[in-house]
Amino acid sequence: xxxxxxxxxxxxxxxxAEQLGAHYVSMTYTVDRQQFxxxxxxxxxxxxxxxxxxxxxxxxxQVSVAAFTSAFERQLAKGRQVLCITISSxxxxxxxxxxxxxxxxxxxxxxxxxxxxxxxxxxxxxxRAQELIAKGLTLTEVADQLIAERNRxxxxxxxxxxxxxxxxxxxxVVRLSVSTILNLRPILCLNNGTVYSKSVARGxxxxxxxxxxxxxxxxxxxxxxxRENNPQLPVLQEMLHRRLxxxxxxxxxxxxxxxxxxxxxxYLGVCWMDPLRExxxx
Numbered sequence: 001x002x003x004x005x006x007x008x009x010x011x012x013x014x015x016x017a018e019q020l021g022a023h024y025v026s027m028t029y030t031v032d033r034q035q036f037x038x039x040x041x042x043x044x045x046x047x048x049x050x051x052x053x054x055x056x057x058x059x060x061x062q063v064s065v066a067a068f069t070s071a072f073e074r075q076l077a078k079g080r081q082v083l084c085i086t087i088s089s090x091x092x093x094x095x096x097x098x099x100x101x102x103x104x105x106x107x108x109x110x111x112x113x114x115x116x117x118x119x120x121x122x123x124x125x126x127x128r129a130q131e132l133i134a135k136g137l138t139l140t141e142v143a144d145q146l147i148a149e150r151n152r153x154x155x156x157x158x159x160x161x162x163x164x165x166x167x168x169x170x171x172x173v174v175r176l177s178v179s180t181i182l183n184l185r186p187i188l189c190l191n192n193g194t195v196y197s198k199s200v201a202r203g204x205x206x207x208x209x210x211x212x213x214x215x216x217x218x219x220x221x222x223x224x225x226x227r228e229n230n231p232q233l234p235v236l237q238e239m240l241h242r243r244l245x246x247x248x249x250x251x252x253x254x255x256x257x258x259x260x261x262x263x264x265x266x267y268l269g270v271c272w273m274d275p276l277r278e279x280x281x282x
Contacts (some may be wrong), residue, residue: 002133002142003080004126005071007094009087011225012126013121020126024069027094027258030059038258041094047257050225051164051265060258062094070100072110077104081139082110085125085146088193089114111143113150116193118173120223120271121153128273155190156198156214157225157269158207162186164264167196172199187211208232211270212239218275220250226227228254232268247248 005023006012017024017040027038031050038044050056068084075082083103089095093116104111115122125146132142159165165188185207187199198214201207215222222240226233233252241248255267 001080002139003075003078003082003226004129004133005024005075005082005084005158006122007086008038008040008256009092009094009118009259010085010122010126011041011255012123012258013042014022022126023071023075025063025067027092028061028064029258029261030057030061031062032056036060038256041254041256043092047260048265051257051260058261059259062092062097065097065101065104067095068098069104072101072105075108076106083129083139083142084112085115085122085129086112087118087122088116088190090116090193091118091195091206100202107127111139112142113146114193115153116150117153117155117190117271118259119155119225119255120251120269121155121190123223123251124153124271124273125150151192152274153271154274155269155271156187156211157189157263158185158187158201158211159264159268160185160266161264164262181188184243187214202247204232208236208239208268209235210267213241215244215272216274217244218246218270219272221251221272222249223271224250224252225255225267225271226252227265227267228252230266230268236270238270 004021005025007027028249029036031037052109072082084098086095086098098112102112115125129142129146183203185201186197187201188195189198199210201210229258237250242263
């Protein structure tokens, strides 16, 4: 039996984790020198005020080697192999720590996969892993197939304020001049695990239109990254349904404190998985 393990950047609720058969390992974050553990989505309390206060020091920490070691050992003790899917190695040291823990225990029974993504992107990899496991593929075959397919996942997003992203140090090629000045809004993407600038929108309507139009026709399942009280969310939902049809399935995910610290609270994004292509490669 293969157990799927993810870090808390997967952005799933406790109920979803149980439904998906996904085991959770938590990241931590520090606010004004006080450390917190990131829990399942919906179980982190009111962390938003900490992010909105400019005078508070905020830091995030990857999952430790010790935490992975403990989590892996629990699954192996139950006679399970482990497929561990982590946040992009270009955004966090979590992947490296998971690899180190796997080497210390049993590399043959544990495979660690760098998702090159986060949140909704990890969610899609969990779904795909389930499909492959159900078909009877071995642990190594599942891991290899996911590596071959992870570039199918597209993650496009925007923020109204670049302050948090700039402070995070996680930016790739992004125009540093992009800001709310002159009503400009950055359209960003995760490309091979790194944040890049995709385009620039002028005003809220064009910002939403560009997000909606980034999702190709024929897509039937989209994960929306947004705070539930974001006033732009209903408009984006309507745009997506008009573009892709009423049969479109939307899953709305509010990001946990770790990702929100790096993005700020004005984030809004779309994530989907392109159809399987014969020319897909790692």
